Amino acid sequence: MKNRDLQATWAYHNGTKHSYESIRANRHYLDWDNQPIPFKIYSALEPIPLPQQLSSPRMTALEAIATAAAAKTDEDVPTLQSLAEMLYLSAGITRRRPYPGGEILFRAAACTGALYHIDLYLVCGDLPDLPAGVYHFGPHDFALRRLRAGDYRNVLSQASGREPAIANAPVIIVCASTYWRNAWKYQSRAYRHCYWDNGTILANLLAAAAPRRTPARIVIGFIDDAVSRLLSLDVNREGALSLVALGHAPSQRNEPAPAVEPLAFETEPLSKSEVDYPAIPAMHEASSLESEAEVVSWRHEVPAIVPFGAASSSSSSKSRLIPLDPLGDEEIPRDTIEAVIQRRGSTRQFTRESISFKELSTLLDRGTRGIPTDFLQLDEAPLNDLYLIVHAVDDLSPGSYVFHRESRALELLKEGDFRREAGYLGLGQEIPADCSVDVFFLADLDRILARFGNRGYRAAQLEASVVAGKLYLAAYAQRLGASGLTFFDDDVTDFFSPHASGKSVMFLLALGKSARRAARVS
């Protein structure tokens, strides 16, 4: 089984690390004349316009973010209206900004380089107002395009090893990347970005599903080949990353699907030419699952004997634990998730002002209440540990910390002003030095790969980015700012060691007060 040849992950991960030296030695430049378009456009397929009006069930953003999964009712079949809203809030165009020579169409979820390489597909049975089929979602004209007519859900059910949420879902969303759209700028490191940028979309999708009372579950255990064939992906250029089961319709029988014939629909060229980065499809292939039996046993792998999580990796002194002090349900800001997603945008400049300990606590508390996935139970310790560099939080000493999820507390690792160090760790950018707090997600890849094989790499990257996506939203819900960042891998681990020794960095998020917002207010 390819998935068990763990050298593949280490070769990819180590080969795409950033270091001071690797950045200086890299001769890559941005070929603006060859920049790919940020959309997959099926030129010859008729658009099926989606309803444009956005309703709001009026759930507060912080409640929506904290909802691990909507409670299942007997039958929950989303309408086209609610599907359109969930697609808009996760991958739709929310802002347009002109720039010399064009316009940037910003999306609901943050994305590395605003390059938007993730597409969403819908696989559904007959819905009240949409016939069964396989559809592609086009954010550029907010429309679906039908790739296949008929009920193909059984293909995904089988590919997922009859994962119960998928098997009972009236609608399944499949997320897939077209690598070149991101690799144009980030080269081979773009495979990490597949999961980073999928995770922020999924955080939004989960938060959009909660107020609509639509059960949602992320599934990453599936036969890759079967999913790629269903969507007719070009596996050298594209990869299916995740499935999301939406709704619950056990009464709909699992009909055998029609045969999955090859498709030959034209898509618009992305750019004049494309450059291959073979490490990307190679890593995807190495972490692929090949049969239903393999998927089932992958999912039911015996949980690690030693639980994952920060608490397990140190002999922390109880006296150094600082309990979170989050806002209660009555005190949280009342802005709805729809309002927060629509005003979200990554902070380009932070003010260096303090945020309150309550704001930080609320963020961490609401963002880390678990995500519904097929690779971890909600009550299992997550794959990533959260390490913080605190620059400016009222009533909290500046320094480095690790978050204890179980006890909802921060442990001080080292006191000090680390703005300069944080700026360096975040690739020498100003954002990580000027924000109030940097949150690093670190994972013990040895243990994760031992349990999940190479696919554990996908799981660790995705888990980090879904939680980071939730923190992004929790910041904006409190009128704070946030930005994802990239980093010098080994230097981050060294900075948090010995506590973090042996762990690998999966994600970095800066949080604080946005300079632009402050200017607007004053």
Ligand SMILES: Cc1cc2nc3c(=O)[nH]c(=O)nc-3n(C[C@H](O)[C@H](O)[C@H](O)COP(=O)(O)O)c2cc1C
């Ligand atoms: C995982 C991740 C990493 C990012 N890294 C950086 C970074 O290193 N520097 C930066 O200025 N912005 C970074 N960003 C912010 C993106 O540039 C931003 O999300 C994108 O331009 C889209 O804008 P928006 O988030 O305002 O919608 C990152 C975003 C994500 C999701």
